[in-house]
Amino acid sequence: MIPVTGFEGAKVAVLGLGRSGFATARALREGGAEPVCWDDNPGARARAEVEGFVCRDLLKAGAFDDIASLVVSPGIPHLYPKPNPVIRAAMVAGVPVDNDIGLFFRSVATRGWERFDQAPRIVAVTGSNGKSTTVALLHHILQEAGRESQLAGNIGRGVLDIDPPGSGGIVVLELSSYQTDLARALTPDVAVFTNLSPDHLDRHAGMGGYFAAKRRLFAEGGPDRAIIGVDEDEGLYLAGQLAEASSDDRVIRVSASQKLTGPGWQVFARKGFLSEYRKGRQAASIDLRQMQGLPGAHNHQNACAAYAAARALGLAPRLIEDALASYPGLPHRSQTIATHAGVRYVNDSKATNLDSAVKALSAFDNIRWICGGLEKDGGLEALRGQTGKVRKAYVIGREAAGFAMQLDVEAEVCITMAEAVARASAEAETGDTVLLAPAAASFDQYDNFEQRGEDFIAEVAKLRG
Known part of the structure; x- marks a missing residue:
């Protein structure tokens, strides 16, 4: 568990008691806060009370008078198509609204990290398609390399439910637009943008709002390294916004439809072969065609993104290639x-x-x-x-x-x-x-x-x- 810091002795409201909601309430309590829970489902409230949590109807008058912050589960709309009534009541009362992702980023780093030989690092992946495969593939690569890795967020465990990372440990997060849109803190070491296509448009009031939610992962905290799929205009724009020059290798451009050129850092797949170029020279080439866990061009894009993230974390191309070949694939995805x-x-x-x-x-x-x-x-x-x-x-x-x-x-x-x-x-x-x-x-x-x-x-x- 990652104890939530910054709310010691304060009451923090938790709206929505699904997987992330319960993990949030436990992590708040572990960090010294007093969770105040609510869910429209009486069964969820009963389970919370069994664990000793206080439940309060957050729509009653004065419900937010003593609340320091409201933490919201990702499926609950905070703005479009219209705010949930509880969230709107919090905003009217001037109470900050956050989610478990924001609490994670503000709480995961501790003073204990100063004793580590190597600080833990956080990799966060967002985009429309391929997020789950990309994070699962990166997690697999890290495990095959003998690196400590935990998978969390929109896949695996809730972000506040994971173990505190050890020296050199890596946390790999899948983040949806619902999660990036509201989090008050977003500070990954490596951030990945896979691609963009229309999805959840009612929740974000159109493509512009949807892209803006994804873009926050890169704009809010400024990752040390950004891996950007550039097969859509939005990715091209984002890569251009983040790079100081065409040779800026803090941005790794990724494609599954075209050969990428230039003095920067690129990873692309063409005709079933993954290629890495850096400073105008080829650094690696991998044949993806016979890898059973990665069929099709879309999975080759996922392989490029995971490969680029692994390279940003310092792994060698040959080690990554061996791990790609042994990847079994994810359930329900090709x-x-x-x-x-x-x-x-x-x-x-x-x-x-x-x-x-x-x-x-x-x-x-x-x-x-x-x-x-x-x-x-x-x-x-x-x-x-x-x-x-x-x-x-x-x-x-x-x-x-x-x-x-x-x-x-x-x-x-x-x-x-x-x-x-x-x-x-x-x-x-x-x-x-x-x-x-x-x-x-x-x-x-x-x-x-x-x-x-x-x-x-x-x-x-x-x-x-």
Whole structure:
């Protein structure tokens, strides 16, 4: 646990008692604060009271009179589409609003670090797609190198629930736009921006607000080294904003679509090969094509970002290459779960937006595509012209018929995962890939994308039963 500092003897309100909320309350108490908790769910409040936490309705008059700060769980909107009533009440009362990420950055460094041979370092990764794979891949590389590494944030453990890092220890954080948007402290040693595509636009009032939330990771604290995906204009702009000159190697530019040139530090992937250039000279080259845990150009972008972060932390190219080759992949992200009768079954349930689905569709051939779910803002126009490798789509979800009508490929309305897997497998031929890449959120039928992926895995398992 990371005890929260700076609130000794003060009352701090905690709104939302999910995983991060409970970890925050415990870390505040460990640091000498008095947590005051609230959640609309009576069951969550009951669990908090069992742990000895005080619960208070934060919408009652005077609820913030003795509160020093309000700490908010990431899923609770603080501004758009409109502020949660509790958060608005705090703002009206002049009470600062923060989240667990902000508390982590203000609390993780302690005087004990002065005794370490090497100070711990924090790597934070944000972007639209590939964050989870990038951080998991970097964590794997560090572990293979024998370095102390902990994975936290939007993946793994809550940031305040991890162990205090030891000498030379590294904490690898996945941070969503919800987390970077509100944190009052953001001071990583290495910050990574993977890419940007439309997502969560209602929460950020459009693409400008969405990018601004991501940009805060680089603008607020000024990382020692920034790794920027430059395949979109926003990444190009961000890299230009951070670099003092084209040769400034505090910025490492990353691409999965183009060769990068110039006197600076670049890492890019082309035709399945990762290349590192520095000061105009090639420093390393790695063949990614046969690495089973990293299929497709989108995973090659993730490999470039993780490779660049590992290099920024001082690891040698050959060591990183060996670790990339042994990376097993993450569940629900281009995860091959079975090969049956010559047909490959791939679970990419995490492909919840159009951009991630397009990348999944480009990674495989002869695709029987299972898609559909809770459609996000903007429709499916971005999928047009991207389905050349798709033999047929099998559409799930409560609005499957409407979803199917927007596709530019033959589509069958299946509604349920069971029907989609059964129909796709019945029609699949040797050499085909049955790919779950929904291009939609899961909440019309499932609690989360993980549950949707597990349902796919279960239905595929029945084919062998």
